[in-house]
Amino acid sequence: MTNIEAGPRPTTSRRRGERTRTIPEQIADHVSTAIINGEYRGGERIREQELATLYGVSRGPVREAIRALEQRGLVNFFPRRGAYAIDVTLDTIIEIFNVRAALMGLAARDLARRKHRGVVADLDVAIADLRQLSKARGTPPERFARAVARCGGLIAARCGNQYLSRLLGQQLNRTLWGLIWRERPLDFFTPRRQLAALKEWEAVSAALATGRDAEAERAMRIIFFNARDAAITTLEKARGEKVSRAHLIKD
Amino acid sequence: MTNIEAGPRPTTSRRRGERTRTIPEQIADHVSTAIINGEYRGGERIREQELATLYGVSRGPVREAIRALEQRGLVNFFPRRGAYAIDVTLDTIIEIFNVRAALMGLAARDLARRKHRGVVADLDVAIADLRQLSKARGTPPERFARAVARCGGLIAARCGNQYLSRLLGQQLNRTLWGLIWRERPLDFFTPRRQLAALKEWEAVSAALATGRDAEAERAMRIIFFNARDAAITTLEKARGEKVSRAHLIKD
DNA sequence: GGATTGTCAATTGTCAACAATTGGACAAGT
DNA sequence: ACTTGTCCAATTGTTGACAATTGACAATCC
Numbered sequence: 001m002t003n004i005e006a007g008p009r010p011t012t013s014r015r016r017g018e019r020t021r022t023i024p025e026q027i028a029d030h031v032s033t034a035i036i037n038g039e040y041r042g043g044e045r046i047r048e049q050e051l052a053t054l055y056g057v058s059r060g061p062v063r064e065a066i067r068a069l070e071q072r073g074l075v076n077f078f079p080r081r082g083a084y085a086i087d088v089t090l091d092t093i094i095e096i097f098n099v100r101a102a103l104m105g106l107a108a109r110d111l112a113r114r115k116h117r118g119v120v121a122d123l124d125v126a127i128a129d130l131r132q133l134s135k136a137r138g139t140p141p142e143r144f145a146r147a148v149a150r151c152g153g154l155i156a157a158r159c160g161n162q163y164l165s166r167l168l169g170q171q172l173n174r175t176l177w178g179l180i181w182r183e184r185p186l187d188f189f190t191p192r193r194q195l196a197a198l199k200e201w202e203a204v205s206a207a208l209a210t211g212r213d214a215e216a217e218r219a220m221r222i223i224f225f226n227a228r229d230a231a232i233t234t235l236e237k238a239r240g241e242k243v244s245r246a247h248l249i250k251d
Numbered sequence: 252m253t254n255i256e257a258g259p260r261p262t263t264s265r266r267r268g269e270r271t272r273t274i275p276e277q278i279a280d281h282v283s284t285a286i287i288n289g290e291y292r293g294g295e296r297i298r299e300q301e302l303a304t305l306y307g308v309s310r311g312p313v314r315e316a317i318r319a320l321e322q323r324g325l326v327n328f329f330p331r332r333g334a335y336a337i338d339v340t341l342d343t344i345i346e347i348f349n350v351r352a353a354l355m356g357l358a359a360r361d362l363a364r365r366k367h368r369g370v371v372a373d374l375d376v377a378i379a380d381l382r383q384l385s386k387a388r389g390t391p392p393e394r395f396a397r398a399v400a401r402c403g404g405l406i407a408a409r410c411g412n413q414y415l416s417r418l419l420g421q422q423l424n425r426t427l428w429g430l431i432w433r434e435r436p437l438d439f440f441t442p443r444r445q446l447a448a449l450k451e452w453e454a455v456s457a458a459l460a461t462g463r464d465a466e467a468e469r470a471m472r473i474i475f476f477n478a479r480d481a482a483i484t485t486l487e488k489a490r491g492e493k494v495s496r497a498h499l500i501k502d
Numbered sequence: 503g504g505a506t507t508g509t510c511a512a513t514t515g516t517c518a519a520c521a522a523t524t525g526g527a528c529a530a531g532t
Numbered sequence: 533a534c535t536t537g538t539c540c541a542a543t544t545g546t547t548g549a550c551a552a553t554t555g556a557c558a559a560t561c562c
Binding site for chain 2: 022024060063064067068071072073079092095096098099101102103105106109110113161162163164166167171213214249251
Binding site for chain 4: 310330
């Protein structure tokens, strides 16, 4: 039996706005990482009772978790026939990056049009972190990745479009994107890439500060296209899988 | 090759993608329309037992339905405290149109880069319908809206990015977007607007046929921005609610 | 009075049992 | 060899009962 929530449970001391993580949510997140980490092969069946005994609960909460995974696109579900893990290929990852680029581009554009000084200031602080990390020698790729994620999170959360923020932060972040990015930090942030990423984020900040919305969108998209290409190169080596570069959008 | 649709192949004669509609899905869809149609006030509580007795089932399926609605962003859910209908304001609708524009723009761009002849041909057929409907006098707005939806559905379904197709066709279509567009066809397609929409779609088709991807994206976005503005104007009158036009993205 | 604590009904969370469906195995027929 | 039909075990769908938590209100204390 896997204990997801180890330790004593704080019943009262709950932070402001923090939601209690329900058991189904915990299970869903746990299975998510399992799927991404390849613990399920593509198309492998996921049985309710199996997970129930694994986590030491009944099938009820497990059902909820599986349905959540279906909504997030991590499993394919067929009524009365069960759930099957999706197959995460390199092509899928490319697709996800492209979608993310489009949405983050919109977020940046919205933000630029609003000229929200506070966000730009906060972003500049986060970018200062990037600068420091990239200047320092031997910054671990995952450390830099986290700092970059903070920059992106800032834009996503405060772009002014609540629907978009929700999509980027909750619905999609818990799908493949979030897991690729956070739980399995790719080591594509080489020193060279770190410097490049810094420049790219500075470009976004500059465009945001001056309210040039089209340019902010373009700069933001470039960030994700470059991240995508770097990720693919890394993953191709790691997996020994080749992918066609024919339709990689460039700008 | 990307295979998001991993899993068993349907043994019986069930069409591709066609699934038996489960009870929870039916309930979820039913409550969705209720929320959109204003049968729940914004923030109104949704009780499980209430829905269970209403639909004549136990609380189990209802729970599933409510959790699905939460994933789609139609209800706010707080553990152990219940679900509350969201408040659909005009601003929300603007946000949704903007997101849709960004994603459909990406779809068009992908499609243009692939120069998929079949899709362009099919799209031209659908556009021919638009032409005929707009030329005819007295075409009902909702009839035209359906024809436009077909054009959009074509692009979304066959853009070549499976992840995006899923997002546009399943995850988001069942949220506010699908309901605004389909179940409650707005009557903003006046004769003048019909002619304009026709021209807009012809521009998309032309860009797709010649593979000019940036132009295809731009043309597609314009369609949604214009639809957004028309929808807002209509809804402002219908609801007597005013909305700031300060940050309506224009291109 | 204002704040804290105790109590309780309403509601959600979880469980275990039962019902219904599926897919595969196997046999018989063509 | 191929199809067709019938069983059956495995699995999912649904239910009703029970446990746990919440929010409201009343009682109590300072």
